[in-house]
Amino acid sequence: MLIFATSDKGGTGRSVTGCNIAYRRALQGEDVAYLDFDFGSPTAGAIFDIPDAERGVSDRGLHSYLRSGLEPVELDIATESNRESLRDMPPSSGRLVLVPGDRGGGEFGRSQELVPRCISLFNRLEQEYAVSVIDLSAGRSYAADLALAVTGDERMRQVTSRWLVFHRWTRQHIIAANGLVFGENGILEAGKLHGHDPQRLRDSIRFVRTAVVNLEAPQFTMGRPAQEAWSRVCNNDLKELAARNGLGLSTLLGEVPLDPVLQWREQIISDADVVVSKIANPATVEAFDAIAARLSEDSTWEGL
């Protein structure tokens, strides 16, 4: 299964959330590959705490592969990461590998070889990994267009592809996420040009809300009553706005609460961060776990 992670704006926490979902899926027992297709800024290595790949690798990253066919490296998180909790995943976990981008790769010109190269890469990963998470850069990037061209190809029709659109829980982000999917040159319109069936493509897109403020937190329930009331009104307005923009409950895959660990240090949240050092909130891990499980839940992805 291929999971494409995208967002309209930067700063949505797409990469850090995507990495955490991949990590949780591996903890749930499946072999997972994480592909850094954010060619302008490949930083997944920093999130997984791999010192040699913090800003991409010096050679044999995804960028070199797409440009010249050089086989990309696969970094096994269990051996490459500096973090103990990532190296010591329980035996019931699957393998988690990062296929990094190239340092200083940048975007690149279109060439006829890119699509077939990408198809053989995705097919090869599909043979080995139960889930491949492909982190596309923000907005209507070339990576996103490439992903649509590849998944629209005849050779990929048996491979399940799903799209996660990350957005913050704010007015601007809701409107922007709507534009990315339904707007001019959006995913649906571009997908149609690449031979996708519009209804099927639409059914394979779900939204993930990030940095969502928890209104049940003591700062609201035990703070100023006026602030609490106002916050509830705002939240209801956002819910209405989301529903009007096609981002309502039926297309929602999950909500990630606002968590200082994600805001200040984009990192993988391990169970130890919740239970031992207690720097992260249990609700954050529960949210990642639920989203990871829903990636393959057929009931979640039924046609709308």
Add this chain to the structure above:
Amino acid sequence: MNAVAPSAEQGPLVVVGEIRTCLVQNFAALPDNFVGQMLKVVPGQPVYSSKRPVSHATSPDRLTGLDCALASYSRRKAHGCGTALSHATVTGGRILQGSARACLLPAGADQRRAWRHYLARPGVVEITTRADPDDLAEGFLADHGRDPALDLGAISERVIDEVQSWRRLDHGTPLRARRTRVLWAAVLDSEIKPSARITLERDEKVRTVRINASPGDLPRAMRFCEDLALHDWLLTTVSLALSQADRASALGRDPVELLQPVVDQLVPLWTPGAHVDPVMLPLWTGLERHPGFTHQWQLLVARMRDKIAYRMIQLRDGGRPWPAT
């Protein structure tokens, strides 16, 4: 198309190769007539096939031009120019291999020659620098990390990609499997009995084979390496499926879903040495003694069948979970 047979007066010669093994991208195993059509990657040349004990087909050889650095164990610089030969094999309509090789020969001249010179000697890479055969063979086997000089793996991958893009495949994935690599180097010297040194544990996906044999044994040695790669892949894939099944049971999921396609589609393909020339069979006998390929295979297959049997008992008893193993 056969590589130019090395002649004795040139001294020992080195042939290096790389084999990649994976699943044919199709939900079910392909019938023989489909395999024949799929492997016609070089028009006009026949596909070689045999049916017993399991079907096995080999595509015609094709040429790839090379002008590249060569790895040497001593890290002395070497350079080669010429062509590599590559082909695909399909076993049981299920397992696909891309196999590329090149014979490294000293060049007659220091200068690079016109391409027609190299094209007339298919599968030969001429070394334009002084190099010791052993040094080149060991260098090729050692340099399997980043930036390989002579990248035969990339040529094998291209063959696999071409075969996998055949329109009539459904591109489904019935089971998860890793793509494995076998790097081999043969040093061919006058009439000697074939011997081999095989390294299996260096990396999860990479195996190396060093063979000593007589020049006439080259095609047989290559065939042996392909057979070894195939059976090593079977062991790797079944071990992987068993560990996935263990994880699935530990997490309360049904392991049979993962094991059934393996038992159904891969177990019948275990026939070590069946497509190998008798001259090379002593090498297989050695592997059966140590590390004991068939012995390990039988243990793995028995474990898979036990797991399926346990599940049947569990279902008979109303689906109560049994202790995770």
